[in-house]
Amino acid sequence: MTPAPRARVAAHELVDVALTVNGSAVTVRVPLRMHLADALREHLGLTGTHLGCEHGVCGMCTVLVDGEAARACLLLAVQCEGAEVVTVEGLGSPAEQHPLQRAFAAHHGLQCGFCTPGMLMSSYDLLSNGPSGTAVAPGELPVEMSGVLCRCTGYRGILAAVADVAAAYPDGLPGPGNCAARTLLGRSGGRSAAPAPDAGGSSPGEPSRSAASAVSAVSAVEPRLPGGAPSATVEVRGALSEPVDAVWRVLDDFDQLARCLPGATLVEVLEDGRYLGRAVVALGPVKLTFDGVARVLERDPGEHRLRVVAQGADAGGSATQADIRLRAAPGADGGTELRADVSLYLSGRIAQFGRALAGDVSRRLFEQFTSAVDQAARTGTAPTVGAGPSPVRILLGVLVDRVRGLLSRWRR
Numbered sequence: 001m002t003p004a005p006r007a008r009v010a011a012h013e014l015v016d017v018a019l020t021v022n023g024s025a026v027t028v029r030v031p032l033r034m035h036l037a038d039a040l041r042e043h044l045g046l047t048g049t050h051l052g053c054e055h056g057v058c059g060m061c062t063v064l065v066d067g068e069a070a071r072a073c074l075l076l077a078v079q080c081e082g083a084e085v086v087t088v089e090g091l092g093s094p095a096e097q098h099p100l101q102r103a104f105a106a107h108h109g110l111q112c113g114f115c116t117p118g119m120l121m122s123s124y125d126l127l128s129n130g131p132s133g134t135a136v137a138p139g140e141l142p143v144e145m146s147g148v149l150c151r152c153t154g155y156r157g158i159l160a161a162v163a164d165v166a167a168a169y170p171d172g173l174p175g176p177g178n179c180a181a182r183t184l185l186g187r188s189g190g191r192s193a194a195p196a197p198d199a200g201g202s203s204p205g206e207p208s209r210s211a212a213s214a215v216s217a218v219s220a221v222e223p224r225l226p227g228g229a230p231s232a233t234v235e236v237r238g239a240l241s242e243p244v245d246a247v248w249r250v251l252d253d254f255d256q257l258a259r260c261l262p263g264a265t266l267v268e269v270l271e272d273g274r275y276l277g278r279a280v281v282a283l284g285p286v287k288l289t290f291d292g293v294a295r296v297l298e299r300d301p302g303e304h305r306l307r308v309v310a311q312g313a314d315a316g317g318s319a320t321q322a323d324i325r326l327r328a329a330p331g332a333d334g335g336t337e338l339r340a341d342v343s344l345y346l347s348g349r350i351a352q353f354g355r356a357l358a359g360d361v362s363r364r365l366f367e368q369f370t371s372a373v374d375q376a377a378r379t380g381t382a383p384t385v386g387a388g389p390s391p392v393r394i395l396l397g398v399l400v401d402r403v404r405g406l407l408s409r410w411r412r
């Protein structure tokens with residue numbers, strides 16, 4: 001950490017804090033009194049850092065700051081200017097877990113799992129920086145690990161896991177395995193200030209004021225793709241009745257294109273070629289409203305190809321980034337084959353839907369998109385702005401497809 005600058009800042013002002021989190025250089029704009037744990041969770045979407053007591057007792061919020069364990073609820077974010085922070089997300093990835101994470105799973109070192117991030121980061125610190133390193137005696141572990149409390153009292157599995165890893169690495173514990181430059185998105189989609197309250201009163205067909213104000217807050221964000229494997233990849237094809245040139249005219253007009261996307265509203269076209277928008281995704285009872293930004297990265301009229309990168313976040317902690325490649329090609333009977341290859345990066349609540357369901361829902365949305373593009377190509381007018389997908393219909397459609405697939409497999 002570099003010493004805090006001696007500037008006078010009023011209590012209500014926001015302050016920019018630059019730090020490195022899990023290998024990514026980030027700047028968060030935070031209130032003076034925000035602690036590091038809230039900055040990580042709310043501004044960077046790193047909700048693996050848990051909060052229990054928020055006054056330094058339970059250890060749930062333990063992270064590494066400049067290589068050493070620290071209680072993120074006792075550090076102000078502004079104290080972390082210039083710091084290197086590693087959270088549990090940086091320790092290992094789902095595909096390549098850190099040895100400590102594997103050992104916790106093998107020994108069932110968790111019950112509800114709420115203390116697990118703190119336990120992992122604290123045991124990492126003990127085995128890396130403790131006076132004995134990985135030579136720590138198993139009998140010392142209950143005292144050495146007592147800085148993190150497990151409300152489920154699952155201590156036996158936890159201590160067995162730590163003892164196992166200590167014995168397996170006599171020459172030193174491997175470092176965090178998931179620290180690389182990537183885009184970190186907060187609950188607010190990269191913005192730091194909360195959106196203005198909805199004043200309401202917009203006309204039909206116009207974006208609501210809350211959409212405009214919330215989305216304008218992400219106007220500083222450049223859409224980027226994170227490193228690592230996407231959460232889901234989707235390849236879909238659709239047959240349209242209209243000829244390829246008419247379909248391309250729709251794809252090449254971002255306003256029309258946005259109108260054809262189920263649940264999407266184009267809020268503002270920025271001068272530098274970015275588009276601010278809002279998308280409502282409804283999955284059964286779960287309705288997510290994403291405010292975000294998109295940029296057309298590639299546009300090839302000769303080949304009728306378009307590549308769009310988009311990212312957004314909803315107020316409930318879900319974030320998504322997407323790399324979308326669209327291609328229109330002449331199809332059967334003078335029509336068009338529309339092809340989309342999409343890589344989706346999901347975090348927060350939406351990631352809980354899993355790859356298969358995310359893929360199924362994306363296919364459903366694409367079906368609605370292709371039919372809207374066909375209509376726009378035929379009539380010159382895209383369907384009604386913001387005509388979102390029926391949440392029930394999407395989920396029911398997905399379930400019906402699943403059941404049909406199962407039945408046909410059983411029959412074979």
Ligand code: FES
Nearest residue numbers: 052053054059073
């Ligand atoms: S939340 Fe930080 S110590 Fe309890």
Ligand code: FES
Nearest residue numbers: 111115150151152
């Ligand atoms: S496993 Fe529940 S708090 Fe530790």
